Amino acid sequence: LVSRLTPFTSTIFAEMTALATRTGAVNLGQGFPDTDGPADMLEAAQRAIAEGVNQYPPGPGRQELREAVATQRARYGVTFDPDTEVLVTVGATEAIAATLLALVEPGDEVILLEPYYDSYAASVALAGATRRVVPLVDGERFSVDLDAVKAAVTPKTRAILVNSPHNPTGTVFTHDELAGIAAICVEHDLIAITDEVYEAMTYDGVAHTPLCTFPGMAERTVTISSAGKMFNCTGWKIGWVCAQAPLVSAVRAAKQFLTFVGGAPFQPAVAYALDNEAAWVSRLREDLAAKRDRLSAGLAAAGFGVRPSAGTYFVCADVRPLGFADGAELCWALPERIGVAAVPVQVFTDNPDRWRHIVRFAFCKKDEVIDEAVERLHKLS
Ligand code: PMP
Ligand code: GLN
Numbered sequence: 001l002v003s004r005l006t007p008f009t010s011t012i013f014a015e016m017t018a019l020a021t022r023t024g025a026v027n028l029g030q031g032f033p034d035t036d037g038p039a040d041m042l043e044a045a046q047r048a049i050a051e052g053v054n055q056y057p058p059g060p061g062r063q064e065l066r067e068a069v070a071t072q073r074a075r076y077g078v079t080f081d082p083d084t085e086v087l088v089t090v091g092a093t094e095a096i097a098a099t100l101l102a103l104v105e106p107g108d109e110v111i112l113l114e115p116y117y118d119s120y121a122a123s124v125a126l127a128g129a130t131r132r133v134v135p136l137v138d139g140e141r142f143s144v145d146l147d148a149v150k151a152a153v154t155p156k157t158r159a160i161l162v163n164s165p166h167n168p169t170g171t172v173f174t175h176d177e178l179a180g181i182a183a184i185c186v187e188h189d190l191i192a193i194t195d196e197v198y199e200a201m202t203y204d205g206v207a208h209t210p211l212c213t214f215p216g217m218a219e220r221t222v223t224i225s226s227a228g229k230m231f232n233c234t235g236w237k238i239g240w241v242c243a244q245a246p247l248v249s250a251v252r253a254a255k256q257f258l259t260f261v262g263g264a265p266f267q268p269a270v271a272y273a274l275d276n277e278a279a280w281v282s283r284l285r286e287d288l289a290a291k292r293d294r295l296s297a298g299l300a301a302a303g304f305g306v307r308p309s310a311g312t313y314f315v316c317a318d319v320r321p322l323g324f325a326d327g328a329e330l331c332w333a334l335p336e337r338i339g340v341a342a343v344p345v346q347v348f349t350d351n352p353d354r355w356r357h358i359v360r361f362a363f364c365k366k367d368e369v370i371d372e373a374v375e376r377l378h379k380l381s
Pocket of ligand 1: 225
């Protein structure tokens with residue numbers, strides 16, 4: 001294995017899910033829903049297969065999906081031309097990798113906010129670039145230290161990767177945080193790569209605001225999202241990139257030699273869902289907000305120091321009130337000890353000491369699954 005990939009031989013999600021399966025633990029580690037997406041979307045995929053949508057789709061993605069994505073983005077007040085400014089990818093994961101490969105030179109620096117979703121560091125490394133990591137601040141909520149972001153910019157900085165709603169913390173960046181990041185991008189001529197896969201998962205009336213809507217950002221933002229979270233279909237791996245035409249052309253150049261295309265029959269099904277299932281997504285958001293409350297209350301009752309979660313599938317908790325010092329040690333022991341799987345946040349960081357006390361629990365699960373996990377977690381105190 002080449003040296004730039006040696007730190008990335010396995011993922012915490014694969015390892016923790018394997019351990020959960022082996023021990024029969026309730027899996028609140030890997031974030032995936034345990035119910036299906038809208039019935040008509042599932043049927044649309046089956047129909048597409050039956051009707052022969054089984055060969056390579058067009059390179060940029062099927063027309064109806066690119067149009068549906070552009071229409072969905074227009075709800076945020078941004079317009080993208082479906083023909084030149086939308087590219088369908090194999091999930092957000094491929095979109096992120098292709099964007100970095102297309103826009104970042106070896107030796108360039110990319111700013112990541114820590115904790116960061118695991119694929120970011122690996123994709124930056126694949127591109128031969130270096131990550132500069134800026135920790136979020138663990139306070140009232142996990143917040144962005146704009147001065148620290150500014151201080152991380154060097155003459156080699158090419159891009160910043162911004163994920164809001166944020167995995168693993170569940171924080172949703174405020175208007176001021178996003179405006180501050182935008183101003184830094186404009187001042188230093190940086191590209192912003194946004195990971196908005198949890199765009200539909202914001203709670204308590206908080207709205208998702210795409211970074212590309214801030215002044216000066218349209219021409220420098222690569223907006224990435226995907227269907228997995230929005231429609232409970234994480235295994236379909238249908239994602240997309242939206243950006244101005246020169247950026248999308250660049251990303252397409254990289255994407256075409258990673259996978260070329262993917263997911264032919266799922267593309268019309270996701271297009272259908274984007275066009276017709278907004279009410280289903282609203283209900284999903286309400287259900288998830290209730291699940292967040294359910295799990296947060298349960299964790300608090302079990303003795304964890306629960307952090308607020310304003311979005312995503314996740315709630316973070318401090319393990320110190322229970323007498324534990326190290327979240328990773330705890331997470332590796334939990335499945336055997338009480339039959340629950342969670343994920344230590346330190347594995348998503350370059351500064352494990354700073355994050356040692358925080359573990360992440362997923363609440364995108366049936367109520368009875370959450371309740372069972374909480375009941376087992378009570379055995380810790
Ligand atoms: N970004 C974040 C923040 C995620 O949590 C995930 C996991 N679903 C992804 C990207 C990957 O998305 P996809 O499955 O569409 O590749
Ligand atoms: N995005 C999911 C999570 O953060 C898992 C994705 C994966 O397994 N790679 O839990």
